[in-house]
Amino acid sequence: xxxGRARMGGKKVTKTRAIVLExxxxxxxxxxxxxxxxxxxxxxxxxxxxxxxxxxxxSFIKRLAExxxxxxxxxxxxxxxxxxxxxxxxxxxxLNILRMGVYQILYMDAVPDAAVCNxxxxxxxNKGFQGLKxxxxxxxxxxxxxxxxxxxxxxxxxxxxxxxxxxxxxxLVHMWSQRYDEETVEKxxxxxxxxxxxxxxxxxTLPKWQxxxxxxxxxxxxxxxxxxxxxxxxxxxEHVDGVARIYGYEExxxxxxxxxxxxxxxxxxxxxxxxxxxxxxAPGGKAMHAAEKxxxxxxxxxxxxxxxxxGLIRENAMRLHPDMLEKDRIKIRIWDAAVLDESMLGKADVxxxxxxxxxxxxxxxxxxxxxxxTEEQIKDLAALQRQILGTVCRYLKPGGILLYSTCTxxxxxxxxxxxxxxxxxxxxxxxxxxxxxxxxxxxxLQLLPGIHQSDGxxxxxxxxxxxxx
Numbered sequence: 001x002x003x004g005r006a007r008m009g010g011k012k013v014t015k016t017r018a019i020v021l022e023x024x025x026x027x028x029x030x031x032x033x034x035x036x037x038x039x040x041x042x043x044x045x046x047x048x049x050x051x052x053x054x055x056x057x058x059s060f061i062k063r064l065a066e067x068x069x070x071x072x073x074x075x076x077x078x079x080x081x082x083x084x085x086x087x088x089x090x091x092x093x094x095l096n097i098l099r100m101g102v103y104q105i106l107y108m109d110a111v112p113d114a115a116v117c118n119x120x121x122x123x124x125x126n127k128g129f130q131g132l133k134x135x136x137x138x139x140x141x142x143x144x145x146x147x148x149x150x151x152x153x154x155x156x157x158x159x160x161x162x163x164x165x166x167x168x169x170x171x172l173v174h175m176w177s178q179r180y181d182e183e184t185v186e187k188x189x190x191x192x193x194x195x196x197x198x199x200x201x202x203x204x205t206l207p208k209w210q211x212x213x214x215x216x217x218x219x220x221x222x223x224x225x226x227x228x229x230x231x232x233x234x235x236x237x238e239h240v241d242g243v244a245r246i247y248g249y250e251e252x253x254x255x256x257x258x259x260x261x262x263x264x265x266x267x268x269x270x271x272x273x274x275x276x277x278x279x280x281x282a283p284g285g286k287a288m289h290a291a292e293k294x295x296x297x298x299x300x301x302x303x304x305x306x307x308x309x310x311g312l313i314r315e316n317a318m319r320l321h322p323d324m325l326e327k328d329r330i331k332i333r334i335w336d337a338a339v340l341d342e343s344m345l346g347k348a349d350v351x352x353x354x355x356x357x358x359x360x361x362x363x364x365x366x367x368x369x370x371x372x373x374t375e376e377q378i379k380d381l382a383a384l385q386r387q388i389l390g391t392v393c394r395y396l397k398p399g400g401i402l403l404y405s406t407c408t409x410x411x412x413x414x415x416x417x418x419x420x421x422x423x424x425x426x427x428x429x430x431x432x433x434x435x436x437x438x439x440x441x442x443x444x445l446q447l448l449p450g451i452h453q454s455d456g457x458x459x460x461x462x463x464x465x466x467x468x469x
């Protein structure tokens with residue numbers, strides 16, 4: 001690894017670790033009430049800022065910063081075992097330096113433990129904590145010596161065991177344990193910590209020969225290409241060095257989209273010529289998928305709440321379906337889904353309502369979600385979802401389809417809202433046909449990481465009755 005070094009306060013420290021510490025001071029603030037920062041966005045912005053750095057150094061920064069966020073509860077547990085000072089009483093800078101050190105000692109074998117300890121001491125000194133260098137050094141060197149003898153929580157207290165083992169807040173472990181058995185919950189938590197392959201949707205409209213050509217050329221670029229078992233146009237890609245460099249990306253041959261999102265569109269039953277309204281469309285994966293289904297005679301009305309989000313949709317549309325965008329078969333507009341658009345009353349064949357949610361199903365991609373979401377926020381989001389659902393169902397023609405989905409694993413936002421739809425709106429449940437998975441309720445599907453080959457995702461399908469919403 002390139003050892004770029006910076007002089008700070010007289011001592012030399014490796015620049016990569018100094019950058020990681022700066023990131024963690026924003027991502028893991030002193031007070032839990034501090035405004036949350038999304039780790040994927042912050043880390044991306046920092047890496048963009050240091051784009052001139054060696055690729056290995058940037059990879060190190062990304063892994064260490066993401067790892068410390070993902071394993072925060074586990075790291076704090078270990079630190080607590082070897083420190084007389086409780087983690088809750090430590091200076092935030094010292095705590096984050098220790099987190100960095102413990103993560104490297106436990107999870108990064110390529111970094112010598114002695115170097116980890118030395119760098120941590122130098123960071124402490126350069127941040128003005130000369131008097132705590134012995135403390136930092138002692139804690140890390142003891143953990144290094146005894147890392148094979150760490151006493152972990154017993155399975156007799158399954159809640160604490162799962163929380164520490166998989167770095168998940170206890171309240172989330174308890175929430176899921178009330179609905180699923182211990183084996184299912186542990187599989188789910190373990191899956192959140194595994195690196196996931198990139199999932200793409202190859203255009204269904206591509207002729208067979210071109211699909212085969214794409215697979216061959218992507219493989220020649222070093223990508224490992226495998227078919228996803230759920231849908232014939234879905235593929236997993238591994239060993240990807242920049243998705244924009246993959247053959248066919250610039251030509252719009254494929255979209256980056258999780259299998260769960262593809263299933264939502266597939267199960268909506270969109271037909272050629274349909275008018276589809278995607279009420280919370282950013283970044284545009286489902287809307288572009290729907291555009292393939294509606295064909296040259298249909299229209300996809302893709303909406304979201306801000307110009308930034310519209311820019312993401314437009315970027316996807318220009319790459320994947322520039323002709324449909326030019327012919328106004330894909331409409332992109334700013335609109336708050338909770339506000340009624342009277343011009344669309346009773347016009348839509350399909351409404352895609354993939355609504356704002358707690359995001360607990362995508363913790364594997366966005367580790368910080370587990371620390372940002374609260375039980376109160378889940379209740380507030382469920383209420384917002386009901387407000388939006390009561391509005392957007394009015395866009396449907398009699399017999400039109402409402403496809404409700406979220407990327408979370410929360411009964412409050414999922415099953416309870418599906419029941420609310422049936423009780424309060426003139427809608428009836430519709431079986432999820434041609435689905436490659438079994439469901440307890442044929443009109444609903446809760447996908448679970450580690451159980452299904454997808455993110456955590458909820459899908460429910462409804463048809464508007466003849467009476468209006």
